Amino acid sequence: MDNLSEMRSGADPGPDTILDGSRFVRACLRRPVDRTPVWFLRQAGRYMQEYRDVRKHHTLVEICKQPELAAEVTITAAEKLGVDAAIIFADLLLPLEPMGLDFEFQAGEGPVVHHPVRTAADVRALRVDRAEELSYVARAIQKVAAHFKDRLGIIGFCGAPYTLASYMIEGGGSRNYIETKRMMYHDPVSWRLLLDKIVTVLEDYCRLQVLAGADVIQIFDSWVGSLSLSDYRDYAFDASKRLVRAVQAMGVPVIYFGVETAGLLGEMASTGADVLGLDWRQPLDEGWRAVGYNHAVQGNLDPITLFAPLEILEQRVKEILRSANGRVGHIFNLGHGIVPNTPVENVQAVARMVREFRLA
Ligand code: CP3
Numbered sequence: 001m002d003n004l005s006e007m008r009s010g011a012d013p014g015p016d017t018i019l020d021g022s023r024f025v026r027a028c029l030r031r032p033v034d035r036t037p038v039w040f041l042r043q044a045g046r047y048m049q050e051y052r053d054v055r056k057h058h059t060l061v062e063i064c065k066q067p068e069l070a071a072e073v074t075i076t077a078a079e080k081l082g083v084d085a086a087i088i089f090a091d092l093l094l095p096l097e098p099m100g101l102d103f104e105f106q107a108g109e110g111p112v113v114h115h116p117v118r119t120a121a122d123v124r125a126l127r128v129d130r131a132e133e134l135s136y137v138a139r140a141i142q143k144v145a146a147h148f149k150d151r152l153g154i155i156g157f158c159g160a161p162y163t164l165a166s167y168m169i170e171g172g173g174s175r176n177y178i179e180t181k182r183m184m185y186h187d188p189v190s191w192r193l194l195l196d197k198i199v200t201v202l203e204d205y206c207r208l209q210v211l212a213g214a215d216v217i218q219i220f221d222s223w224v225g226s227l228s229l230s231d232y233r234d235y236a237f238d239a240s241k242r243l244v245r246a247v248q249a250m251g252v253p254v255i256y257f258g259v260e261t262a263g264l265l266g267e268m269a270s271t272g273a274d275v276l277g278l279d280w281r282q283p284l285d286e287g288w289r290a291v292g293y294n295h296a297v298q299g300n301l302d303p304i305t306l307f308a309p310l311e312i313l314e315q316r317v318k319e320i321l322r323s324a325n326g327r328v329g330h331i332f333n334l335g336h337g338i339v340p341n342t343p344v345e346n347v348q349a350v351a352r353m354v355r356e357f358r359l360a
Helices: 004-009 023-028 049-057 060-065 067-081 120-125 131-148 161-170 178-186 188-212 229-249 265-269 284-291 303-307 310-324 344-356
Strands: 085-087 103-106 110-113 153-159 216-220 254-257 275-277 296-301 330-334
Touching: 023 153, 023 216, 023 330, 049 060, 049 067, 060 067, 060 103, 060 131, 067 085, 067 131, 067 344, 110 161, 120 188, 131 153, 131 188, 153 161, 153 188, 161 178, 161 188, 161 229, 178 188, 178 229, 188 216, 188 229, 216 229, 229 254, 229 265, 265 275, 265 284, 284 296, 284 310, 296 303, 296 310, 303 310, 303 344, 310 330, 310 344
Parallel strands: 085 153, 153 216, 216 254, 254 275, 275 296, 296 330
Antiparallel strands: 103 110
16 A cells, blocks of 8 residues: 555545455554444464464574564464554664664563663664665565555564663663663763664664554554653654654554553544553543544553453443444554463453444
């Protein structure tokens, strides 16, 4: 689809039928759809037996780096769930490696960066010229695109500048983001240089993904909810906005995702992202109002509701669909990723409930 930027800019895209483009991409652009599209954050993961079988023989990073395996995992999950979009199997941290930072996933600990970025010299040493090393992700996308053709939307992704910077500085997950905020407040020059470097690499990385066939790019700002509105404005907004605009200029819509963002949604929407991710801590319609109806939204079932009995699950799914009220531009999803031990049949049931839902 190369006329997406025209559609967004309001230029006449020509005759539109409800079948033009995938249901998922159409919803991202707030065009009418035959029914609400659905997919799930972290739909390929440890809760799924097929994924665990592949993981018995390969590490997470090995799966990411072998396009055949990454494509298989991506396709299997999407087919098994009956969703409208497939997110490429990769990880947020992959761009750290070509920037010069080694990391590993330690069992039960999450990611660990061996030499975290703490000083101005550490920031200066980061490389920005090797994003091409990530082309294994592009090759996986090509395989997924060849499999699904136009049947499903294909989502490429990357981390947002703030969230990636926080991993690079903290060296892993964090509760209070003290080192990240310390650099932000004490050495704003290095902070800005770090974010600039991240944006440079992510632009190249997203371009690889779009050229390979990604229909949409999702930018994960998973930890942005750790920022006050003022700090978001002063230290994170600008880099996110530049990345959003650069990806849109490649001709695809952007989904901008975060959690615990109720106080930030209006500002996050000002990046110009086509779609904003909403978590479950506020009702979907309230979140949508905060974002503005000139944006699409994605969300917002609590992933832990997938452990509830089907009657309760159905009630929650319907509440969300009713509060979207048939307005164009809703993509059904969770507010955050599926966790290990989630019953697969409940995820399939939710996909079915969304596919079958009609407003009374
Ligand atoms: O279907 C999919 O969504 C899978 C593709 C995917 C993975 N990571 C694979 C993965 C995606 C979209 C991600 C993004 C990602 N990675 C994010 C943003 C999403 C979010 O949840 O906000 C983040 C923060 C990361 C970093 C990361 N990767 C962490 C914190 C962890 C450990 C978490 C844990 O539960 O152990 C990972 C590991 C990881 N990445 C797994 C998967 C399927 C699970 C670990 C494994 O298979 O060994």
